[in-house]
Amino acid sequence: xxxxxxxxxxxxxxxxxxxxxxxxxxxxxxxxxxxxxxxxxxxxxxxxxxxxxxxxxxxxxxxxxxxxxxxxxxxxxxxxxxxxxxxxxxxxxxxxxxxxxxxxxxxxxxxxxxxxxxxxxxxxxxxxxxxxxxxxxxxxxxxxxxxxxxxxxxxxxxxxxxxxxxxxxxxxxxxxxxxxxxxxxxxxxxxxxxxxxxxxxxxxxxxxxxxxxxxxxxxxxxxxxxxxxxxxxxxxxxxxxxxxxxxxxxxxxxxxxxxxxxxxxxxxxxxxxxxxxxxxxxxxxxxxxxxxxxxxxxxxxxxxxxxxxxxxxxxxxxxxxxxxxxxxxxxxxxxxxxxxxxxxxxxxxxxxxxxxxxxxxxxxxxxxxxxxxxxxxxxxxxxxxxxxxxxxxxxxxxxxxxxxxxxxxxxxxxxxxxxxxxxxxxxxxxxxxxxxxxxxxxxxxxxxxxxxxxxxxxxxxxxxxxxxxxxxxxxxxxxxxxxxxxxxxxxxxxxxxxxxxxxxxxxxxxxxxxxxxx
Numbered sequence: 065x066x067x068x069x070x071x072x073x074x075x076x077x078x079x080x081x082x083x084x085x086x087x088x089x090x091x092x093x094x095x096x097x098x099x100x101x102x103x104x105x106x107x108x109x110x111x112x113x114x115x116x117x118x119x120x121x122x123x124x125x126x127x128x129x130x131x132x133x134x135x136x137x138x139x140x141x142x143x144x145x146x147x148x149x150x151x152x153x154x155x156x157x158x159x160x161x162x163x164x165x166x167x168x169x170x171x172x173x174x175x176x177x178x179x180x181x182x183x184x185x186x187x188x189x190x191x192x193x194x195x196x197x198x199x200x201x202x203x204x205x206x207x208x209x210x211x212x213x214x215x216x217x218x219x220x221x222x223x224x225x226x227x228x229x230x231x232x233x234x235x236x237x238x239x240x241x242x243x244x245x246x247x248x249x250x251x252x253x254x255x256x257x258x259x260x261x262x263x264x265x266x267x268x269x270x271x272x273x274x275x276x277x278x279x280x281x282x283x284x285x286x287x288x289x290x291x292x293x294x295x296x297x298x299x300x301x302x303x304x305x306x307x308x309x310x311x312x313x314x315x316x317x318x319x320x321x322x323x324x325x326x327x328x329x330x331x332x333x334x335x336x337x338x339x340x341x342x343x344x345x346x347x348x349x350x351x352x353x354x355x356x357x358x359x360x361x362x363x364x365x366x367x368x369x370x371x372x373x374x375x376x377x378x379x380x381x382x383x384x385x386x387x388x389x390x391x392x393x394x395x396x397x398x399x400x401x402x403x404x405x406x407x408x409x410x411x412x413x414x415x416x417x418x419x420x421x422x423x424x425x426x427x428x429x430x431x432x433x434x435x436x437x438x439x440x441x442x443x444x445x446x447x448x449x450x451x452x453x454x455x456x457x458x459x460x461x462x463x464x465x466x467x468x469x470x471x472x473x474x475x476x477x478x479x480x481x482x483x484x485x486x487x488x489x490x491x492x493x494x495x496x497x498x499x500x501x502x503x504x505x506x507x508x509x510x511x512x513x514x515x516x517x518x519x520x521x522x523x524x525x526x527x528x529x530x531x532x533x534x535x536x537x538x539x540x541x542x543x544x545x546x547x548x549x550x551x552x553x554x555x556x557x558x559x560x561x562x563x564x565x566x567x568x569x570x571x572x573x574x575x576x577x578x579x580x581x582x
Contacts, residue, residue: 351453
């Protein structure tokens with residue numbers, strides 16, 4: 065009877081883990097470990113909880129403790145690999161995945177995770193090889209099919225991507241992430257069968273709000289494809305409402321960071337920048353998301369001297385780890401930055417980039433929200449180039465509102481948050497333009513559409529790159545694109561999205577009027 069109670073308790077803890085109640089899991093599992101000391105399953109559950117909470121140091125120590133108890137524990141090696149990958153220690157991640165595979169060369173979870181590591185480093189051929197290997201071992205390895213679809217999508221092989229996402233839905237029809245990506249890869253007509261399938265699925269009672277949001281955003285895109293803007297906006301609005309209910313976001317936290325940055329940099333003299341020992345050039349492509357950042361990176365990375373890294377979170381990580389105190393930006397830490405620390409952070413950043421390519425002279429870092437950290441970027445990397453992407457504000461706001469993002473763009477799912485964030489973005493960019501002036505290049509989306517050759521030449525000139533015709537034929541570039549723009553950035557320039565806001569003007573009058581007044 066006691067064994068049955070313990071078994072039920074463990075299952076309950078697993079359920080709480082799956083539901084995201086991680087602090088509860090840690091607390092109750094530690095109690096249970098008093099009765100079951102050195103129980104590896106329970107210790108692993110604690111380590112995995114710390115990993116999901118972002119306490120990577122404790123997670124690593126917990127998994128190492130398991131290996132002290134059992135140095136052949138494949139799950140611990142696998143989880144160590146995942147944790148090291150999360151903190152961008154790719155070498156240690158690779159070592160631990162390989163140790164797991166030495167113990168069991170056919171452990172599908174590790175093979176899939178190893179593939180994810182290669183994908184993150186843009187080594188897509190290795191990623192494909194690992195995902196296919198996982199599928200060969202287990203024909204129902206749904207995560208491997210899904211990740212293989214992501215790779216094919218990112219390198220522009222859209223038919224193969226669709227095949228794999230369709231396979232995911234065959235294995236689990238409630239995997240609405242697959243529906244979402246299928247919708248991005250599909251040009252819908254009114255009678256397309258996927259529309260009916262998604263609408264039927266949406267009315268099922270067993271879907272959570274996140275799954276419903278995926279379907280609504282997908283249906284919004286589908287109806288837009290054949291100009292049914294009434295139904296399109298209906299689903300877009302529903303998608304945003306569902307998504308907003310799944311996230312814990314307070315705009316005040318971002319506004320506080322913006323305020324502190326302005327307080328510091330209004331007085332800062334950039335002439336006192338620190339020196340850089342690395343002679344390589346980083347081209348930061350910033351702006352609001354959906355402002356043309358993927359297009360600009362595709363153009364620049366088509367140049368023979370440039371390696372396009374994609375959307376990186378390295379600067380945000382460096383800032384949060386070194387200039388925040390208890391989740392609040394610390395002015396004193398910024399004030400106390402010295403040459404030694406600056407050099408250390410420079411080396412850390414370049415070591416990340418060189419994981420992608422060690423022999424490039426120029427790198428692009430296309431994380432739009434790096435617009436927040438322009439001042440810090442120019443302190444740490446004074447030789448970097450800053451490209452600021454701009455677009456018709458209403459088109460930009462619409463595109464933010466009608467897309468579902470997988471990252472930290474939590475301000476996009478509510479009109480009030482969107483308006484306030486946009487206002488603060490304008491204020492912050494005004495500060496950077498005032499203090500840094502000609503060190504920031506404005507790349508206006510509409511200008512690239514109307515006059516591509518001259519705009520591309522001017523852009524390359526700012527980056528100190530000679531003109532190459534490949535930059536005009538950027539859509540032929542085979543480099544991976546891992547953002548929402550994976551399809552658009554592989555097409556020649558088109559003007560369909562210019563003034564697209566007019567299709568939704570009747571539904572978004574309030575926010576558009578507010579944007580007009582900023």
